[in-house]
Amino acid sequence: MNREELIRSLVVKNQTKILLVVLDGLGGIPYEEGKTELEVAYTPNLDELAASSSCGLAIPVLPGITPGSGPAHLSLFGYDPIRYQIGRGILEALGLGMEVRPGDVAVRGNFATLRDGKIVDRRAGRIPSEENRKLIEMLSSKIKEIDGVKIILSPGREHRFAMILRGDGLGDAVSDADPQKEGLPPKMPQPLSPSGAKTAAVAEKFIKMATEILKDQPRANTVLLRGFSSHPEIPHMQEIFKLNPVAIATYPMYRGLAKLVGMEVAQTGESIEEEIKTLEKVWNDYDFFYLHIKKTDSYGEDGKFREKVKVVEEFDGYVPRLLNLKPDVMVVTGDHSTPSKLKSHSWHPVPYLLHSPYTFRDGIREFSEISCRKGSLGFFYSVDGMALMLANALRLKKFGA
Amino acid sequence: MNREELIRSLVVKNQTKILLVVLDGLGGIPYEEGKTELEVAYTPNLDELAASSSCGLAIPVLPGITPGSGPAHLSLFGYDPIRYQIGRGILEALGLGMEVRPGDVAVRGNFATLRDGKIVDRRAGRIPSEENRKLIEMLSSKIKEIDGVKIILSPGREHRFAMILRGDGLGDAVSDADPQKEGLPPKMPQPLSPSGAKTAAVAEKFIKMATEILKDQPRANTVLLRGFSSHPEIPHMQEIFKLNPVAIATYPMYRGLAKLVGMEVAQTGESIEEEIKTLEKVWNDYDFFYLHIKKTDSYGEDGKFREKVKVVEEFDGYVPRLLNLKPDVMVVTGDHSTPSKLKSHSWHPVPYLLHSPYTFRDGIREFSEISCRKGSLGFFYSVDGMALMLANALRLKKFGA
Numbered sequence: 004m005n006r007e008e009l010i011r012s013l014v015v016k017n018q019t020k021i022l023l024v025v026l027d028g029l030g031g032i033p034y035e036e037g038k039t040e041l042e043v044a045y046t047p048n049l050d051e052l053a054a055s056s057s058c059g060l061a062i063p064v065l066p067g068i069t070p071g072s073g074p075a076h077l078s079l080f081g082y083d084p085i086r087y088q089i090g091r092g093i094l095e096a097l098g099l100g101m102e103v104r105p106g107d108v109a110v111r112g113n114f115a116t117l118r119d120g121k122i123v124d125r126r127a128g129r130i131p132s133e134e135n136r137k138l139i140e141m142l143s144s145k146i147k148e149i150d151g152v153k154i155i156l157s158p159g160r161e162h163r164f165a166m167i168l169r170g171d172g173l174g175d176a177v178s179d180a181d182p183q184k185e186g187l188p189p190k191m192p193q194p195l196s197p198s199g200a201k202t203a204a205v206a207e208k209f210i211k212m213a214t215e216i217l218k219d220q221p222r223a224n225t226v227l228l229r230g231f232s233s234h235p236e237i238p239h240m241q242e243i244f245k246l247n248p249v250a251i252a253t254y255p256m257y258r259g260l261a262k263l264v265g266m267e268v269a270q271t272g273e274s275i276e277e278e279i280k281t282l283e284k285v286w287n288d289y290d291f292f293y294l295h296i297k298k299t300d301s302y303g304e305d306g307k308f309r310e311k312v313k314v315v316e317e318f319d320g321y322v323p324r325l326l327n328l329k330p331d332v333m334v335v336t337g338d339h340s341t342p343s344k345l346k347s348h349s350w351h352p353v354p355y356l357l358h359s360p361y362t363f364r365d366g367i368r369e370f371s372e373i374s375c376r377k378g379s380l381g382f383f384y385s386v387d388g389m390a391l392m393l394a395n396a397l398r399l400k401k402f403g404a
Numbered sequence: 405m406n407r408e409e410l411i412r413s414l415v416v417k418n419q420t421k422i423l424l425v426v427l428d429g430l431g432g433i434p435y436e437e438g439k440t441e442l443e444v445a446y447t448p449n450l451d452e453l454a455a456s457s458s459c460g461l462a463i464p465v466l467p468g469i470t471p472g473s474g475p476a477h478l479s480l481f482g483y484d485p486i487r488y489q490i491g492r493g494i495l496e497a498l499g500l501g502m503e504v505r506p507g508d509v510a511v512r513g514n515f516a517t518l519r520d521g522k523i524v525d526r527r528a529g530r531i532p533s534e535e536n537r538k539l540i541e542m543l544s545s546k547i548k549e550i551d552g553v554k555i556i557l558s559p560g561r562e563h564r565f566a567m568i569l570r571g572d573g574l575g576d577a578v579s580d581a582d583p584q585k586e587g588l589p590p591k592m593p594q595p596l597s598p599s600g601a602k603t604a605a606v607a608e609k610f611i612k613m614a615t616e617i618l619k620d621q622p623r624a625n626t627v628l629l630r631g632f633s634s635h636p637e638i639p640h641m642q643e644i645f646k647l648n649p650v651a652i653a654t655y656p657m658y659r660g661l662a663k664l665v666g667m668e669v670a671q672t673g674e675s676i677e678e679e680i681k682t683l684e685k686v687w688n689d690y691d692f693f694y695l696h697i698k699k700t701d702s703y704g705e706d707g708k709f710r711e712k713v714k715v716v717e718e719f720d721g722y723v724p725r726l727l728n729l730k731p732d733v734m735v736v737t738g739d740h741s742t743p744s745k746l747k748s749h750s751w752h753p754v755p756y757l758l759h760s761p762y763t764f765r766d767g768i769r770e771f772s773e774i775s776c777r778k779g780s781l782g783f784f785y786s787v788d789g790m791a792l793m794l795a796n797a798l799r800l801k802k803f804g805a
């Protein structure tokens with residue numbers, strides 16, 4: 004019996020409400036003034052909350068492993084991130100706000116430049132997003148279906164797009180249609196097992212049709228396809244955890260990830276203020292609330308230490324409003340660290356604060372990496388956070404007698 | 405997908421250098437003055453380094469499990485020590501400096517005393533090592549090959565020796581040729597599966613030939629054989645971690661262990677000074693450096709608290725020279741604890757210090773067991789140390805998107 008089966012066997016429903024706040028890329032490492040973003044940020048509300056909560060440092064996947072947003076979030080939602088892997092095509096499609104259904108295969112696309120039978124630019128000179136949008140409109144109007152498989156396209160930034168294949172008998176065991184290096188001839192997708200045969204055939208026809216349609220374009224006159232991936236088979240949170248969950252997130256990828264695990268997705272605006280309002284509005288309708296704040300990660304990725312600090316401070320101002328909702332369990336954490344110093348996601352464990360009537364009171368004075376290290380949750384794997392939330396919501400029966 | 409497969413799928417090469425210093429048996433428990441060896445040792449350099457590093461306590465195998473040198477080192481090298489087990493015969497042979505090749509079967513031997521058809525002393529009165537050496541010379545000159553299998557012998561201390569069988573079709577599924585108790589007749593090796601048949605037959609012939617050759621010896625007039633073991637199938641560090649590793653170690657067993665995982669072994673002398681010189685000499689030729697200091701363990705095993713303290717202090721004096729090499733990542737730890745109080749290896753977690761530009765700065769004042777407990781690496785399994793080293797060397801790609 005693994006962790007998931009054990010929890011599934013013990014879960015009960017009750018009237019409690021659990022609020023999981025994810026400040027994306029929250030964790031940092033010492034940088035300006037030798038301090039982390041959290042250490043520099045003025046966060047009186049989070050600090051006070053930390054003092055009366057259980058704190059710890061959460062390891063998103065394994066020590067030393069830097070997670071992408073997919074595995075980092077699955078872990079927070081209680082899913083083993085190594086067992087449940089979300090393909091790159093699916094994440095790309097989710098990130099562009101596309102609806103992904105069971106049975107679909109999603110693919111990442113590039114516009115590219117073909118000359119004299121060779122791919123001379125794998126990114127088509129990074130064409131402007133606006134040009135991309137028009138080309139995708141053109142392709143979408145001319146290619147709607149191939150061999151009974153629906154073709155759904157969505158433009159991304161610059162040369163990137165995503166494609167969803169929807170139809171029967173599609174598998175994702177298909178090789179990339181990408182020579183990887185410039186100066187080589189185009190590569191057609193190949194089935195890697197019989198289950199990928201139909202997908203590969205449809206994708207090859209798509210490439211040929213698109214190349215014909217684009218033939219007069221100066222730069223974006225062909226397409227490359229990578230990361231064929233099926234909709235992952237993930238049991239829903241309703242099924243495993245008996246929760247009725249809702250997601251409040253401004254970015255499409257996080258709304259998409261939430262849908263994959265069965266969350267409903269609330270309509271919300273772009274600001275934290277609007278997200279909090281949405282939360283207050285839907286508070287009576289659900290029992291698990293995933294509130295996602297994106298900008299901490301964005302500024303971390305850009306190396307903008309001060310701006311990341313400001314987002315944390317802005318969020319801090321809303322903590323009293325969150326507490327006013329009287330969640331039975333409230334967690335504040337990140338999905339992974341994004342230290343401004345590294346300008347990227349990192350492997351460092353993430354500060355984790357769990358507030359409920361049943362926690363130790365760690366007496367921590369400050370919500371930060373180093374303080375959380377001293378907390379009563381210690382070091383733990385993010386994936387165990389869900390059992391901790393459920394336990395603190397008194398939603399887990401005793402194991403054994 | 406397990407930890408090893410995950411890391412293998414994420415590893416990239418770059419120009420960074422990783423230095424892993426293993427002070428054998430480093431960890432201790434309170435003994436003289438109620439302090440551990442590390443607490444008593446005057447280590448200004450290690451203490452300063454600890455203050456600007458991430459520290460933690462590493463669990464070699466599992467809590468409560470006391471490891472031998474084999475599993476303890478495999479763990480530090482990033483190999484699951486329960487999955488990869490090195491047989492006793494192989495370790496004995498490596499410890500005696502014998503070359504062990506894939507396909508070989510290695511065995512531990514005892515000289516023993518046979519009287520009236522019974523083994524009356526399983527250790528042949530612990531004959532002097534010098535007598536052992538002469539007997540092994542005699543056997544080696546008379547038994548070079550049996551049924552096409554090469555017989556390679558090496559004397560150990562007192563009554564102990566090691567034997568390597570080299571030839572085709574040898575397996576290690578062979579029972580010990582040892583009655584275990586005195587007063588019982590000799591026992592011949594038996595195949596435990598068909599794969600061990602040839603080995604058992606050759607070993608039986610060897611015992612009979614040796615007994616004939618030794619028949620006029622007063623004490624050492626027969627041999628017992630135990631711990632038949634094949635060369636373990638361990639993927640090399642080059643393959644899993646894309647590293648180009650070298651070992652600097654004074655004792656044969658550690659050089660042998662390093663070879664098993666694919667390290668090159670540098671020629672070096674007996675002292676720490678000579679080892680450091682060797683490290684400096686080979687610094688440009690590799691990207692992973694395993695530096696092994698033996699005497700901490702030896703004195704721990706002998707219960708010599710003060711002498712163990714002195715070895716730590718001696719090593720501390722070389723820390724500035726190590727830092728002068730400017731390793732991108734430097735780890736100082738032990739393979740296991742060898743508390744002088746216990747005079748043996750123990751199960752206690754081991755102080756672990758990781759220095760890189762990307763660690764938290766724990767602000768720990770002293771490199772010791774209790775201080776490391778408060779560090780930002782927390783408690784972790786030694787086997788996860790390799791991913792931490794690789795991550796801090798920026799040699800691991802992001803997992804998932």
